[in-house]
Amino acid sequence: xxxxxxxxxxxxxxxxxxxxxxxxxxxxxxxxxxxxxxxxxxxxxxxxxxxxxxxxxxxxxxxxxxxxxxxxxxxxxxxxxxxxxxxxxxxxxxxxxxxxxxxxxxxxxxxxxxxxxxxxxxxxxxxxxxxxxxxxxxxxxxxxxxxxxxxxxxxxxxxxxxxxxxxxxxxxxxxxxxxxxxxxxxxxxxxxxxxxxxxxxxxxxxxxxxxxx
Amino acid sequence: xxxxxxxxxxxxxxxxxxxxxxxxxxxxxxxxxxxxxxxxxxxxxxxxxxxxxxxxxxxxxxxxxxxxxxxxxxxxxxxxxxxxxxxxxxxxxxxxxxxxxxxxxxxxxxxxxxxxxxxxxxxxxxxxxxxxxxxxxxxxxxxxxxxxxxxxxxxxxxxxxxxxxxxxxxxxxxxxxxxxxxxxxxxxxxxxxxxxxxxxxxxxxxxxxxxxxxxxxxxxxxxxxxxxxxxxxxxxxxxxxxxxxxxxxxxxxxxxxxxxxxxxxxxxxxxxxxxxxxxxxxxxxxxxxxxxxxxxxxxxxxxxxxxxxxxxxxxxxxxxxxxxxxxxxxxx
Ligand SMILES: Cc1cc2nc3c(=O)[nH]c(=O)nc-3n(C[C@H](O)[C@H](O)[C@H](O)COP(=O)(O)OP(=O)(O)OC[C@H]3O[C@@H](n4cnc5c(N)ncnc54)[C@H](O)[C@@H]3O)c2cc1C
Ligand code: FES
Ligand code: FES
Numbered sequence: 001x002x003x004x005x006x007x008x009x010x011x012x013x014x015x016x017x018x019x020x021x022x023x024x025x026x027x028x029x030x031x032x033x034x035x036x037x038x039x040x041x042x043x044x045x046x047x048x049x050x051x052x053x054x055x056x057x058x059x060x061x062x063x064x065x066x067x068x069x070x071x072x073x074x075x076x077x078x079x080x081x082x083x084x085x086x087x088x089x090x091x092x093x094x095x096x097x098x099x100x101x102x103x104x105x106x107x108x109x110x111x112x113x114x115x116x117x118x119x120x121x122x123x124x125x126x127x128x129x130x131x132x133x134x135x136x137x138x139x140x141x142x143x144x145x146x147x148x149x150x151x152x153x154x155x156x157x158x159x160x161x162x163x164x165x166x167x168x169x170x171x172x173x174x175x176x177x178x179x180x181x182x183x184x185x186x187x188x189x190x191x192x193x194x195x196x197x198x199x200x201x202x203x204x205x206x207x208x209x210x211x212x213x
Numbered sequence: 214x215x216x217x218x219x220x221x222x223x224x225x226x227x228x229x230x231x232x233x234x235x236x237x238x239x240x241x242x243x244x245x246x247x248x249x250x251x252x253x254x255x256x257x258x259x260x261x262x263x264x265x266x267x268x269x270x271x272x273x274x275x276x277x278x279x280x281x282x283x284x285x286x287x288x289x290x291x292x293x294x295x296x297x298x299x300x301x302x303x304x305x306x307x308x309x310x311x312x313x314x315x316x317x318x319x320x321x322x323x324x325x326x327x328x329x330x331x332x333x334x335x336x337x338x339x340x341x342x343x344x345x346x347x348x349x350x351x352x353x354x355x356x357x358x359x360x361x362x363x364x365x366x367x368x369x370x371x372x373x374x375x376x377x378x379x380x381x382x383x384x385x386x387x388x389x390x391x392x393x394x395x396x397x398x399x400x401x402x403x404x405x406x407x408x409x410x411x412x413x414x415x416x417x418x419x420x421x422x423x424x425x426x427x428x429x430x431x432x433x434x435x436x437x438x439x440x441x442x443x444x445x446x447x448x449x450x451x452x453x454x455x456x457x458x459x460x461x462x463x464x465x466x467x468x469x470x471x472x473x474x475x476x477x478x479x480x481x482x483x484x485x486x487x488x489x490x491x492x493x494x495x496x497x498x499x500x501x502x503x504x505x506x507x508x509x510x511x512x513x514x515x516x517x518x519x520x521x522x523x524x525x526x527x528x529x530x531x532x533x534x535x536x537x538x539x540x541x542x543x544x545x
Binding site for chain 1: 221241312
C-alpha cells in the first residue's frame with residue numbers, strides 16, 4: 001500500500017457485500033441517522049498547499065453501490081452522479097439539469113431518496129447507495145417498473161429512472177394514500193413529456209396491490 | 214470548478230479552527246446550495262470542511278424549549294413528533310420548501326444560510342453587488358418580479374441590492390422568536406433569529422451577521438400558546454417545488470375571543486425574513502375579524518416600495534397576510 005500509485009478513477013477494490021440488506025425501512029434509518037456519530041478520521045485530501053486547479057491529487061472513497069463495495073480513487077470534485085455514471089458505468093441514473101431542479105438523478109442513499117447531482121462523492125464515504133439498476137431481480141422487473149410499462153408512465157423515458165426511484169420511496173414511506181398525496185410527494189421529479197397522470201396511476205396500482213417494494 | 218482540499222472533522226472546535234485558519238475555507242453541510250454555487254463558479258472555496266460528522270443532529274424538547282441541531286435534516290425536522298406538536302408552523306414551512314429529495318439532504322443550518330436565487334447573482338455576466346461588490350444591481354431595472362419590496366431605499370437601490378432571502382424555514386423561525394446558537398473560536402453566543410440575517414445597506418455581499426469562521430450549532434424555539442392557530446401560506450408559480458413569490462407565517466393566540474398574542478413574518482419580500490412588528494401590535498387585545506386583519510396588513514405595508522415587475526406584490530402581500538391570518542384564526 002505504501003508505494004501505491006493511484007490512477008484517477010481506478011477501482012482499487014470491489015467485493016460483493018452479502019451482509020447488506022437491500023431494503024431499508026424509513027423508521028429504522030431515521031432513527032439511525034439521529035443517533036449515528038461515525039468515528040471518521042480527520043481526513044485531509046487533495047492538494048495540501050498545491051491549489052493548482054485542473055489536476056488535484058486523487059482522493060479515496062469507499063462506498064457500497066447496489067450491494068457491491070467499491071474503493072475508488074477520485075477527483076475530489078466528482079459528484080455522486082458522475083461517479084455512478086462515469087466510473088461505475090451505472091448509466092441508468094440520469095443527468096437532467098445537474099442543479100437539483102429535475103430529479104432525474106434520484107438515487108437512494110442509506111435508504112433515503114436524494115439527488116446524486118448535488119452530492120460530492122467524497123461525502124458519501126461508507127454510505128449505501130441504490131440506483132435504478134438495483135430494482136430488477138433475477139431478470140424480472142420490479143413491480144413499479146412493470147406498472148410504468150402497463151400505465152404508459154413514460155414517453156422518452158429520460159426522467160423515468162428518477163421517477164421510479166422516487167416512486168419506490170413514495171410507497172415505502174406510505175405517502176401514496178391518494179393522487180394528491182402522490183403528486184405532492186413526487187413534485188421533485190419533473191417530466192417534460194408530461195406523463196404525470198400515468199405515473200400517479202402506476203404508483204397507485206403498486207401501492208394498492210400490496211406488493212413488496 | 215476549482216479543486217479544493219477536503220476535511221472531515223469530528224469535533225466542533227476542529228471544524229471552526231479549520232475554517233478560521235484559511236480565508237478560502239467554507240463549511241459544507243447538505244451541499245445542496247454550496248455545490249450548486251460551486252458548479253457555476255459563483256463560490257470557489259479552496260477548502261471544504263465537511264461538518265456532517267459533528268454531533269449536531271439532535272432534536273429534543275426540554276424545559277419549554279424545542280432544540281434542533283444545525284445538522285438535523287429538513288425532512289426529519291418536518292416529521293418529528295415534538296416539532297409537529299410544539300411548533301407546527303415550522304413543520305409546515307419546512308414541508309413547503311424545495312422537493313422531498315432536497316429536504317432529505319438539506320440541513321437546518323444550511324437552509325438558514327442559503328444564498329439568494331436572484332438571476333443576476335447567478336449570472337456572472339451581469340453586475341451584482343452581492344456577488345461583486347461595487348458592480349451595481351442589474352435587477353433594479355431588469356427582471357425583478359421576484360424581488361424585494363421591503364428593507365431597501367429606492368433612491369439607493371442600484372448601490373445596494375433588491376434580492377430576497379429565499380428560505381421558507383427562516384420565515385417560520387423569525388415568526389416563532391427562535392434563537393440561533395453560534396459557536397466561534399472564542400466560545401458560544403446566542404442571537405435572536407431575526408438578527409441573523411441583515412438588510413443589504415451598503416454591504417449587500419453580507420447576507421448575515423455571522424463571522425466567516427462561526428458555526429451555527431443549533432436553534433431553539435421557546436414554547437408559545439399558538440397551538441394549531443398557526444399557518445404558513447406560500448404563494449408560488451406552481452403548486453409545489455417552487456420558491457415563494459410571497460409567503461406569510463401567521464400565528465395567533467386567541468383567548469376569550471380576543472387576540473392575546475400574534476406573530477407575523479413574510480418571505481420573498483426582503484433581504485431577510487420580514488417580521489411585521491407593527492401589524493402584530495395592532496392585533497393585540499382586539500377581537501378577531503377580517504376587517505381587523507385588513508387593517509393590520511395595511512399597516513404592515515406602510516414602507517413598501519416596488520421596482521416595476523414586482524409592483525403586483527404591493528397588492529399580493531397584504532392579501533396574503535389576511536389569508537394567512539384567517540387560516541390561523543380558523544375563520545376560513
Ligand atoms: C431546485 C431547488 C429548489 C429549492 N426550493 C426551495 C424552496 O422552495 N424553499 C426553500 O426554503 N429552499 C429551497 N431550496 C434551497 C434549499 O432549501 C437549500 O439549498 C438547503 O436548505 C441548504 O441546506 P444545505 O444543508 O444543503 O446547505 P449547504 O449547501 O451545505 O450550505 C449552505 C451554506 O451554509 C453554510 N453552512 C451550512 N451549515 C452551516 C452551519 N451549521 N454553520 C455555518 N455555516 C453553515 C455553508 O458554508 C454554505 O455557505 C431549493 C434548492 C434547490 C436546489
Ligand atoms: S440532474 Fe440532479 S436534479 Fe436534475
Ligand atoms: S418521459 Fe420524457 S421526460 Fe418524462
